[in-house]
Amino acid sequence: xxxxxxxxxxxxxxxxxxxxxxxxxxxxxxxxxxxxxxxxxxxxxxxxxxxxxxxxxxxxxxxxxxxxxxxxxxxxxxxxxxxxxxxxxxxxxxxxxxxxxxxxxxxxxxxxxxxxxxxxxxxxxxxxxxxxxxxxxxxxxxxxxxxxxxxxxxxxxxxxxxxxxxxxxxxxxxxxxxxxxxxxxxxxxxxxxxxxxxxxxxxxxxxxxxxxxxxxxxxxxxxxxxxxxxxxxxxxxxxxxxxxxxxxxxxxxxxxxxxxxxxxxxxxxxxxxxxxxxxxxxxxxxxxxxxxxxxxxxxxxxxxxxxxxxxxxxxxxxxxxxxxxxxxxxxxxxxxxxxxxxxxxxxxxxxxxxxxxxxxxxxxxxxxxxxxxxxxxxxxxxxxxxxxxxxxxxxxxxxxxxxxxxxxxxxxxxxxxxxxxxxxxxxxxxxxxxxxxxxxxxxxxxxxxxxxxxxxxxxxxxxxxxxxxxxxxxxxxxxxxxxxxxxxxxxxxxxxxxxxxxxxxxxxxxxxxxxxxxxxxxxxxxxxxxxxxxxxxxxxxxxxxxxxxxxxxxxxxxxxxxxxxxxxxxxxxxxxxxxxxxxxxxxxxxxxxxxxxxxxxxxxxxxxxxxxxxxxxxxxxxxxxxxxx
Amino acid sequence: xxxxxxxxxxxxxxxxxxxxxxxxxxxxxxxxxxxxxxxxxxxxxxxxxxxxxxxxxxxxxxxxxxxxxxxxxxxxxxxxxxx
Numbered sequence: 001x002x003x004x005x006x007x008x009x010x011x012x013x014x015x016x017x018x019x020x021x022x023x024x025x026x027x028x029x030x031x032x033x034x035x036x037x038x039x040x041x042x043x044x045x046x047x048x049x050x051x052x053x054x055x056x057x058x059x060x061x062x063x064x065x066x067x068x069x070x071x072x073x074x075x076x077x078x079x080x081x082x083x084x085x086x087x088x089x090x091x092x093x094x095x096x097x098x099x100x101x102x103x104x105x106x107x108x109x110x111x112x113x114x115x116x117x118x119x120x121x122x123x124x125x126x127x128x129x130x131x132x133x134x135x136x137x138x139x140x141x142x143x144x145x146x147x148x149x150x151x152x153x154x155x156x157x158x159x160x161x162x163x164x165x166x167x168x169x170x171x172x173x174x175x176x177x178x179x180x181x182x183x184x185x186x187x188x189x190x191x192x193x194x195x196x197x198x199x200x201x202x203x204x205x206x207x208x209x210x211x212x213x214x215x216x217x218x219x220x221x222x223x224x225x226x227x228x229x230x231x232x233x234x235x236x237x238x239x240x241x242x243x244x245x246x247x248x249x250x251x252x253x254x255x256x257x258x259x260x261x262x263x264x265x266x267x268x269x270x271x272x273x274x275x276x277x278x279x280x281x282x283x284x285x286x287x288x289x290x291x292x293x294x295x296x297x298x299x300x301x302x303x304x305x306x307x308x309x310x311x312x313x314x315x316x317x318x319x320x321x322x323x324x325x326x327x328x329x330x331x332x333x334x335x336x337x338x339x340x341x342x343x344x345x346x347x348x349x350x351x352x353x354x355x356x357x358x359x360x361x362x363x364x365x366x367x368x369x370x371x372x373x374x375x376x377x378x379x380x381x382x383x384x385x386x387x388x389x390x391x392x393x394x395x396x397x398x399x400x401x402x403x404x405x406x407x408x409x410x411x412x413x414x415x416x417x418x419x420x421x422x423x424x425x426x427x428x429x430x431x432x433x434x435x436x437x438x439x440x441x442x443x444x445x446x447x448x449x450x451x452x453x454x455x456x457x458x459x460x461x462x463x464x465x466x467x468x469x470x471x472x473x474x475x476x477x478x479x480x481x482x483x484x485x486x487x488x489x490x491x492x493x494x495x496x497x498x499x500x501x502x503x504x505x506x507x508x509x510x511x512x513x514x515x516x517x518x519x520x521x522x523x524x525x526x527x528x529x530x531x532x533x534x535x536x537x538x539x540x541x542x543x544x545x546x547x548x549x550x551x552x553x554x555x556x557x558x559x560x561x562x563x564x565x566x567x568x569x570x571x572x573x574x575x576x577x578x579x580x581x582x583x584x585x586x587x588x589x590x591x592x593x594x595x596x597x598x599x600x601x602x603x604x605x606x607x608x609x610x611x612x613x614x615x616x617x618x619x620x621x622x623x624x625x626x627x628x629x
Numbered sequence: 630x631x632x633x634x635x636x637x638x639x640x641x642x643x644x645x646x647x648x649x650x651x652x653x654x655x656x657x658x659x660x661x662x663x664x665x666x667x668x669x670x671x672x673x674x675x676x677x678x679x680x681x682x683x684x685x686x687x688x689x690x691x692x693x694x695x696x697x698x699x700x701x702x703x704x705x706x707x708x709x710x711x712x
Contacts, residue, residue, distance in 0.1 A: 008640065008650075040676040041644040048647045073668070074675050240687045241671055247678035 010036070011045060018049060023056040028395065031085045035401065038251055040074065043081035050084050059089040062265055065116040065168075066092060067100035069127035071243040078254035079261075086258075086267050086417075097242070098127065104158045107165045118169040118264050120257065121158070122220070124244065125175040125198060128154070136182040136194045144197050151175075152204035163212050167495035169422075171260045172209060173220040174202045179229035213472065213494040216260060216422050223256050255417070262417040266480045266491070269378035269398050269418040271350070272314055273366055276325040276332055278382040280304055280311075280344070282406065285331045295341035303406035308343035310410040315348060317421045318428025320370060322351040324362045324379075329354045359386050360393035371544035373483060373580055378418055425474040427521040455549060455619040458515040462551055464558050465625035467501050467508040474522045475510050478541060483580040485552065486541040487573065487587065505530040507562070511555050513546050520546055524555055528563065535563035536572040540587075547583060550617045556591055557614040558622065564609040571609055576602040634707070635700040641676050642696055645669060655697030677703060 010033040017026035030046050053059070062083070066072065076092050083090040093114045095103050100121060103111040111119070126133045129151050132144070139147070155172070162170055181187035181194045188195075202221065209215040224232045227249055234246040245253060262268055277284045281304045282294030294301040311321055321344070325332055332354045336346050346352070351369045353362035359381070367374045375396035381387055387399050398418050402409055413419070421428070467475050476494040483489070492500070501508040511524040523546045527539040537559065542552050563571050573588045589595070591614050593605035607614075616622060635655060642657060643650035646664040659665040665673070674690050677683075677699060683706050685693075693699045 011644075039679055040672060041641045041680065044647070044672070044676075045644040074672055077672075234684060236684065236686060237675075240690070243671070243675075246684070247675040248682065250675065250679070 014049060018052055023053055024395070027053060027057055034081055034085045038078075038082070040078060040247075040250065043077040046081040046084055047077050050080070050089065054089060057087075059084070059087055060265055060267070061089045061091070062118070062261070063091045063114065063116045064093070064261070065095065065111055065114050065119045067095045067103060067111065067119060067121045067123075069098050069100070069123040070238075071097075071241055072122060072245070072253070074243065074247075075245070075250040075253045075257075078251050079257050082254055082258045083261060086262065088261065088265055088267060090261070101154070101158065104165075105161050112165055116166070116168045118171065118261070119162070119166070120171045120173070120218075120260075122173040125178075128175065129198070129201070132194065132197050133178065134182075136197075141192055144192055148197055148200050148204070151201050152208070155201075155205050156208045159208055159212055159215055163215070163495070167214070167493050167499065169260075169264050169493065170212075170215045171218050171257075172205060172215065173218050174205055174222075176221040176224050176229075179233065213498065218256060218260065223252065227252055255415075259417045259420045260422065263420050263422045267418070268376075268420070269319070269416075270372050270376040270481075271320045271322055271366070271370055272311065272378050272380060272413075272419070273322045273324045273363060274311065275381040275383070275386070276323060276327060276335075276354075278406075279380060279402070279409075280308060281335065281339075281341070285335050286327055290335055290339060293335065293339070295339060297341070300406065301341055303409060305341060305343055306407070306410035307413065310413040312343055312348065314413070314419055317419065317424060319419055320350040321348055322353070322366045322370070323349050324353045324359055324366065324381075326356055326359075327354050358389070358393075360390050363390060363394060363397060371484070371547075378416070380413070423473050423477075425477060425521075427474060430521070452617075452619065455617070458517075458549070458619070460513060460515045460549065460551070460620045461623065462554050462620055463512045463623045463625060464509055464555065465512070467497060467510055471510050471522055472497055475508065475525050478522070478525050478543065479539060482541040482543060483578070484544050484582075485547045485584045486539075486578075486581050487537070487584050488539055488576045489578050489581060490539050492539075500527060500529075503529075509555075509558070511542075511551065513551055524551065526555055526559055528559055530563070530566060530568060533569040534572050535559070535566070535568040535570075537574070540573070540584075544583075550620050552587065553591065553614065554616045554620050554622045556587075557616045558624065560607065560609060560612070560614050564613075569609055571607045572596075573605045573607075574602055575605070633700075634704050635697065637680070638677065638696055638700050638703065641680060642673070645673055645676060653696060655700065656695055658695035673699075681707060683707070 010029055014026050014029040014033065017029055026049070030049055033042055034046055066076070073094060076094065080090045080092060093110075093116070095111060100123065103109040129147055131139060131147050159170065159172070175198050177195050177198050183190065183194065187193045206217050209217050232246060232249050233244055237243040237246070274280055282300055283292055285293055295304050296302065297305065315321060333346070336342060351366045353366060355362070363377055363379065364374060367377055374394050378398040378400060379387065379390050380400045380402065382402050387401065390397055391399050400412060400416060402412060465471070472494050476492055476497050479490065479492045479497070497508060500506050506529045507527065509526045510522050511526075512522050513520040523543040525539060525541050526537065528535050528537050540556070542555070560571050573593060575585060575588065577585065588605035591607070592612055593607045596604040596606050598604075639650055639653040642648070642653045642662070646662045646669060648662060648664070659670070670693070674685055674693065678685060681703050683703070685702075689702060692702055
């Protein structure tokens with residue numbers, strides 16, 4: 001509330017920091033203000049200060065177009081403020097009322113001129129299917145089928161046209177049910193009820209979206225229902241301003257959009273690091289003992305089981321779990337292994353730090369052990385002092401502020417946009433298992449005299465193949481997420497990858513790796529394009545879990561051979577430095593490339609293909625799969 | 630509440646219209662605040678509804694001719710009880 005002295009102090013403090021040029025501190029102050037009072041007033045304050053911080057902080061610029069059949073402008077500042085607090089500088093264009101069909105179908109429309117990164121299509125049931133909404137009792141069964149077909153066909157036509165004209169992500173609102181069916185309780189007695197007719201359209205929409213890349217359904221009906229249909233709507237605002245959503249629900253709309261925006265922009269968390277005492281169970285294991293901690297199906301232990309179930313659900317989206325707890329290792333492990341109320345077990349965690357060290361130090365170690373940046377971590381701890389310590393030492397870590405009531409912990413986790421995913425690759429679903437075998441692998445490594453001996457023992461097999469429909473999602477995901485071993489850090493959507501692969505002279509390759517411990521899946525991507533006597537490497541990246549095992553050499557060697565086979569004289573590579581890709585800096589130099597030029601933007605390297613080949617070590621077997629490679 | 634309804638609404642107006650709070654008074658209106666246009670007026674109404682948990686009718690929206698009148702209206706609606 002504005003009356004809260006703390007909040008108004010934060011405003012003054014933010015402005016003082018801004019005029020003093022302390023951009024990072026000002027940003028933190030604004031984020032604090034937003035988490036204290038997320039609402040339209042604070043949103044307006046944040047959005048106006050965003051203008052001053054643009055260019056001074058590493059914010060990610062992102063362009064969003066909103067196509068709609070109703071007024072939703074008042075929700076836009078809320079969305080921009082929420083995005084800003086997550087490091088995204090969001091530009092939003094709202095289309096004209098009910099102009100969305102033309103805007104989508106006309107490739108020369110203002111929608112495409114805006115060149116959005118993502119588009120939201122928000123149309124109401126009352127506008128798209130006025131017959132189903134208002135005249136349902138008058139409709140014969142055939143008329144109902146016709147209406148369902150008509151609306152489904154429209155969605156299909158729009159989505160297909162959009163995909164032809166744009167590679168931007170598309171988020172489509174599903175249709176909501178009426179709060180009060182036309183037939184009253186009778187509606188639920190009918191075989192073809194008003195509700196089921198709308199459900200059928202939504203079912204068709206899900207199917208159409210699934211047939212296209214980068215098209216996602218926002219369950220608008222579910223969102224409205226979660227809040228309550230009667231609370232969600234404000235009939236007066238609808239009648240005077242075409243604004244159907246009540247003022248206090250606008251923030252819910254903005255947050256739901258954020259759940260799509262965060263995975264679209266890649267601002268997600270990859271690892272959840274959780275505390276144990278009073279977080280994953282009630283009480284302190286070191287004092288209360290195995291029988292004293294609260295954890296089980298009854299109150300109050302059920303609150304902690306709920307949280308553990310929410311954590312388990314995250315692993316199914318490919319998010320890793322880790323523990324960071326101040327405890328005696330033996331006490332904590334006994335509970336983790338033997339407490340009958342535990343939903344999670346040690347195998348569910350990819351890294352454990354149970355000791356008395358500083359938590360921020362433990363978090364750094366966990367990030368390094370799991371080969372991710374500290375900005376990929378989310379931190380869950382009931383103790384505000386620990387949270388503050390981590391916030392100060394590692395401001396890039398996402399901190400989950402837990403509410404006072406343990407029964408609300410699970411919802412806090414489930415509501416967090418950083419854990420949302422829009423698509424799952426099979427690698428995501430198996431990630432926890434992959435890391436478990438990784439651990440066995442590193443244990444095995446310690447028993448060998450030389451790296452080479454270990455590599456031979458690993459029996460690595462790599463498979464290089466052109467990108468195919470089945471691998472498109474994973475290839476795009478790797479370009480979006482890989483930070484460390486990534487020579488150019490160019491991010492691509494699925495559609496952009498598909499477009500490149502179809503262009504003459506362009507080659508989009510992926511590499512899969514397996515070894516005696518298991519299958520790593522698809523872990524690397526290379527994109528080249530040929531022009532005159534040169535083949536240029538546009539993208540070269542490798543997931544960090546296979547770096548340093550000659551996989552990168554095998555892939556580069558393949559690029560050189562394939563380019564030579566196509567009659568190219570030289571292979572050109574670029575290194576574009578970022579804050580994170582130092583591990584890739586010397587890659588071309590190490591493989592015999594000559595430096596052509598170097599400046600602040602990076603370096604350009606060339607390998608003459610006439611005299612040179614790149615030898616692949618004998619301990620890795622490389623198989624090439626057909627197609628144009 | 631630690632500050633009056635009027636002061637809270639001055640804060641809302643300061644944020645929404647991007648003017649320093651000490652320059653917002655009960656007499657502040659679309660005539661004195663340049664950024665208070667018709668689009669912002671809807672946002673102002675929505676912000677009051679969100680903040681105080683109430684809903685304003687079209688007639689009441691017309692009554693919000695300045696910050697002081699907004700404070701009077703909100704006070705009377707809050708006294709009448711929650712919606």
